Amino acid sequence: MSDLNNTNYAFKNAFDLFKDNNVNEAHEQLEEILKVYPEDKDSLDLIILIYIKTNKPNKAIQFVNRCISLFPDDISYLEKKYKLLTFIGDQNAAFDCLIALNKISPTIESIREISNIYIDKGEIEKSEEAIQDFFESNKSYSELYKGIRHVKAGRNKLAEEAYKNVLKKDKNNVDALRLLGLLAFKQNNYPIAEKLFIRGIQLNPTFKLLWENLAKCFRLQNKFQQAQKAFENLLKLDPNNLEAMGALGTIHIRLSNFDEGIEIYQTLLKQNNKNPRVHLSLGHAQKTVGNRSKSEQSYINAIKNFPLCGEAYWSLANLKTYKFSNKQIKSMESALKENIHDLEKIQMLFALGKAYESNKNFDVSFKYYEEGNWLHRKTLDYNAQENSDSIDKTIEFFNKNTNKLNFNGGNKTNDPIFILGLPRAGSTLIEQILSSHSLIEGTQEHHNIMTIGRKIRSINNTDNYTDSLFELKDEDILEYGNKYINETMWSRKEKNFFIDKMPNNFPYIGLIKMILPNAKIVDARRNPLDGCFSCFKQFFAKGQHFTYDLDDIARYYKDYERIMLFWNSIFPDSIYKISYEDVIENPESEVKKLLNYLELDFEESCMDFYKSSRPVKTASSEQVRQPIYKSALNYWKNFENDLSVLSKHFNE
Secondary structure (H helix, E strand, O other): HHHHHHHHHHHHHHHHHOOOOOOOHHHHHHHHHHHOOOOOHHHHHHHHHHHHOOOOOHHHHHHHHHHHHOOOOOOOHHHHHHHHHHHHHHHHHHHHHHHHHHHHHHHHHHHHHHHHHHHHHOOOOHHHHHHHHHHHHHHHHHHHHHHHHHHHHHOOOHHHHHHHHHHHHHOHHHHHHHHHHHHHHHOOOOOHHHHHHHHHHHHHHOHHHHHHHHHHHHHHHHHHHHHHHHHHHHHHOOOOHHHHHHHHHHHHHHHOOHHHHHHHHHHHHOOOOOOOHHHHHHHHHHHOOOOHHHHHHHHHHHHOOOOOOHHHHHHHHHOOOOOOOOOHHHHHHHHOOOOOOHHHHHHHHHHHHHHHHHHHOOOHHHHHHHHHHHHHHOOOOOEEEEEEHHHHHHHHHHHHHHHHHHHHHOOOOOOEEEEEEEOOHHHHHHHHHHHHOOOOEEEEEOOHHHHHHHHHHHHOOOHHHHHHHOOHHHHHHHHHHHHHHHHHHHHOOOOOOOEEOOOOHHHHHHHHHHHHHHOEEEEEEEEHHHHHHHHHHOOOOOHHHHOOOOOHHHHHHHHHHHHHHHHHOOOOOOOOEEEHHHHHHOHHHHHHHHHHHHOOOOOOHHHHHHHHHOOEEEEEOOHHOOOOOOOOOOOOHHHHOOHHHHHHHHHO
């Protein structure tokens, strides 16, 4: 038998062993082949794959470097090296590799990546130069480059024209479709962006960036099931894309597929245990499903890998029952003296506020809360007067036009139960109690009503949805009702009724009564001083921009009271007000009254709500897994000396 035949036979044997998961035997066989034939390309390729599969990236890189020397014309080895260097976190070497790869085979994808890396490094000029050099040396992209320059200069209309000019000449230009889609995406025109990305994928199903863009577009539209499929397709094309894998994990969590999401995070940590972001995501997921000790450990692991991780410290504080050690407190206070990102600093300040609060050192606690709030408030575009004006406008409109609007159309289902109010007003407790009923599903805070409000507002391009309500025909009202029910269906299982606990739905009660006339509405109230101060102590992951200034919070609360008083006047039988304090003092009596409003029988399980294993995604998740306690009543008095701004508003 010839040497070549011997080599082929040996390689086939090694490959069969690999397919049968006999990895060690396959590896030994390949080493023997390479001792005799050190340049055998098939054997080198397979041994690289084995090292990748067995999570030995550094060994894989050694053999990839060998192949680069042996086969300089095969750029696939440079591509593998870049991915492996990125995977092990050697960012500088990975960047050098990407530069070398781009010199040999420049593509719009690689130059975009290079540009983004320069931006991350703060080297904006180099980013611009890299893109400019690419487009100027590739005439076919010159018109696209014009469009990109227009986008950067804020000339979106001219950019749109440039991309459309390319498509007039070549309707199947995938780059132009993607860039036009990105332009729509940046302008929050997600339906148009979605159509353009899908069209591009139809033309080029292996275009990874398009799959990534489409997945993000789905996610921002709360189309989580479609986003899941898009991220899965992206990972088929790019299985080492850790960012996409992490995003897929997050999508699973949003879809309440907690086991799948947690499994993905755990897989990512097996590949790289030093990523604080993944530890945080795992901690959040474990907290949601009630694995308190595991979530706590995940947050601590995040801090071990990134000692300046403000989010991890705040996440520990946000467990509400976690007790910081003196060592941890000193670490946070030392970290504040470092040059850390403002967001990390803000979250650490809130965590320190909670740490000193737990130690009953209320004066120091308030100082940290105040500093955190002040620092965050500077970053936000919130105007209390604008909010008040918007509430005034809504009240004025419905006061004048209630008799002219159709409240008898829409979707007649009685499935939804809306719980609304200020954050930290006890709405999670009420949801937990109700979702312990055999007929009620606790879902989550849905954004769909606000999304519908924005859609209606865009009809006349105004600041308030009421300006366009008269534009709606009966069939439009029904369509929006159907849209809400259909788009929230993914979060439901088999129970008759479901809860939408988005607190910010209260300005849209008029809209809700138009599109869902039989929906139940629960108005969750709490002592204004306790409620407002509880908001002030809370760092919200997103939204709730009014909560970072005591005066803003008080004004927002008063606006809420004012519009709820109005809604009750025009929908007197549709809204049920429930007090957190009443529930705490007389739980069974208050729960029976609430269920009576919902036209449901009382069940003893409602009083055992704290035993429920249902996922809870809000800041109160740990608190509602305990029996009812009274320690939160009039809690604000511990900080009374620092709350004069609130006291003046509420005459306390």
